[in-house]
Amino acid sequence: MSKELREYAIVDIETTGGSAERSKITEIAIAIHNGTEVVERWESLVNPQQAIPQAIFSLTGITDEMIATAPAFGELADTVYAFLKDRVFVAHNVNFDYSFIKHQLAEAGLPWQAPKLCTVRLARKIKPGLPSYSLGRLCDMLDIRVQNRHRAGGDVTATVALFDLLLASDSDAVLTQMLRKNAVEQRLPANLSQHIFDNLPVSPGVYYFHDRSGKVIYIGKAINIKKRVAGHFSGHNIQAKRQGFLQEIHDISYERCGTELMALLLECLEINRLWPKYNRALKRLEPKFGLVNYTGMDGYQHLSLTKLLKYQTCIQSFYSLREGAAVLRKMINTMGLDIRFCHFPLEVRMPPTANDLVRRIQDLPDQESYNAKVEAAVALVQEDASSYLIIDKGRDEQEKSCIWIEKGKFYGMGYIRAESQSTSLQEYKNELQRYSGNAYMMQVIESFLAKGVKQHQLIRIDPEQLDEAAVAKPATLHMKLL
Known part of the structure; x- marks a missing residue:
């Protein structure tokens, strides 16, 4: 569809909850915009065929009595599909509305997908530096008059006004760039700036998702940080946990590592240190x-x-x-x-x-x-528990990664200078960061080494003396039994 002929379906919905998997739509409003003005508008209450929670009633004012005689979504599906077909789907925090409508259209036998445009992200690009990008706060700051907040019709009217204002201010053709096919930005969480994603490295390491206050809410490891982070934002997941997770991400930081094994161990250490709310798997892996x-x-x-x-x-x-x-x-x-x-x-x-x-x-x-x-x-x-070093690639050519196991327990790790000539146990220990390890980390190390990954060279060392020749040439490290 050319830019001249492109049309936008600006959408807002109200629902019984945050999960498209378990919750249902209670109200929907759609405004068709031709790039200049609204040319058609439609809205309807929807019978979700489930009770409306008290918290939702308090927010929207929609009651069970109001939706008792409203049509179910299945009765409206053909109309909704006709409005959305071959148009750009526009919403404030677009992934939420999109996930519900896609799921309920599929349940009605109408598979559908469309290019998406998020007015949160569009506003961040065209009006950077504002203290908040929620619909209500944006309207206040930009002098957009809002009526019937938290009702589909009122919020669609506000979103249309915001969309018009942003189009008028779009001197750098931001909207066109955002609508390019397969644009990565369209898959990013609404509150995450693209430049943060663009600056992520393609090296091994550990990444941290932060909420609005800067608190770490998730930690992960990757062989390729940028690729792995992008994977979090792909696909169509309708679970409430997934939707809430994406909405909370405001920033990403990272720590580069020399190898996948170093990243695995750092991930475990950091999860134990920070205990992020969305990390669950590693919290259950301690021996009982x-x-x-x-x-x-x-x-x-x-x-x-x-x-x-x-x-x-x-x-x-x-x-x-x-x-x-x-x-x-x-x-x-x-x-x-x-x-x-x-x-x-x-x-x-x-x-x-x-x-x-x-x-x-x-x-x-x-x-x-x-x-x-x-x-x-x-x-x-x-x-019977051995002591050994694992020496491998560093984050650059000027260093090596080093992991120290003492009597079968993780002692510490870090990076040593590539030209290091250390020959004693204490000299190596002095260059490493001491950590409190756990049994799961030893399981990771032993499993990793058991795979026979060639670039990881294992030496079992005499506690009194290292083999200077072996350490000086890590490419030729050999097994040295106690």
Whole structure:
């Protein structure tokens, strides 16, 4: 459609809630604009066939009685489709209205899509620097008279007036640029400036979505930050959580990383530090069980497989009781521990073996020697955990990324100078940022290394001395067993 012939369907709807998946339209208004003036207008109440919540009534004034005799959307679908077909869909915060209408037209058997134009984004481009771009505040600041706010007809009238004002002020052909086919800007959240998106890097790293106050509401990691961020804004998702999420995004910041693994670890650390409201997956990935030892009232050292309390320390943590039971059973068998001082939860308690039965009828062992045996068993489990460095690409050619694992636990990470000649453990540690890791991060590291990704070179190091030749040439790093 040429610019001269382009027509715009300026739309506003009222709904029973924020989710096109569960909520329904209660009122719709459409004004057809030819680029100069409104040439046709239509509006109607809609029976949502569900009760109107009190909060919605308080906002719009629409009652159950008002919509009781109104047509259902299915009865209006052909009319709505005819108004929207082959026209640019215009609305204030366009993705909200578009998601509802697209979903309900599809339910009526009328698949539809259209180019979208958001008057929030258009106003930000043509009238930059205003303190707010909500429809009500814009109208106040631009001297646009508004009647019947939060009713579809009143808000469409306000949006038409705003649209006319913006067209008259569009000396740089902003609208034409925004309507270019597949324009990235049309997919961005209404409150996010395009220059923020344009300045995102295409490198690995961690990105942060911020709300209006600057608070971080989501953290993600990416091999290509710009591409991954764009992926958040593509597709057609009708869930309320998705719509609310997009409306809250006002800014994006980022932290570049040398590798995907560094980004994975930083993402986990930052989620644990900031606990953003929209990050849920990583919050559920901490191990729930652990092997602990304690001195009982009888003076003996006991080992117990138990559910971990928050911040509780343990010998070793596990994601399942079965995994922990296997480790404790192995300690009993290999170190000759007494079953009477080893405790399993009922769910993983195994039938006693012949050796277990023999131990149970024997006299108690010498306390001092038995406690020493338990301490030796615990030390053996902990010593089985290795220490090593992972050295890989940095954020540029002047540095390398470095991750330090100490006795099976994440110690820290950071970036070291590419020409670094450090040969001692302490020298490396001094160049790294110390972090408090967790079991999930170790799972990430071990899984990443198990894939055999060639560019990640693993060395297991002697705590006293690094192999200077190996560290100086990370491309030829080799396995060095303790």
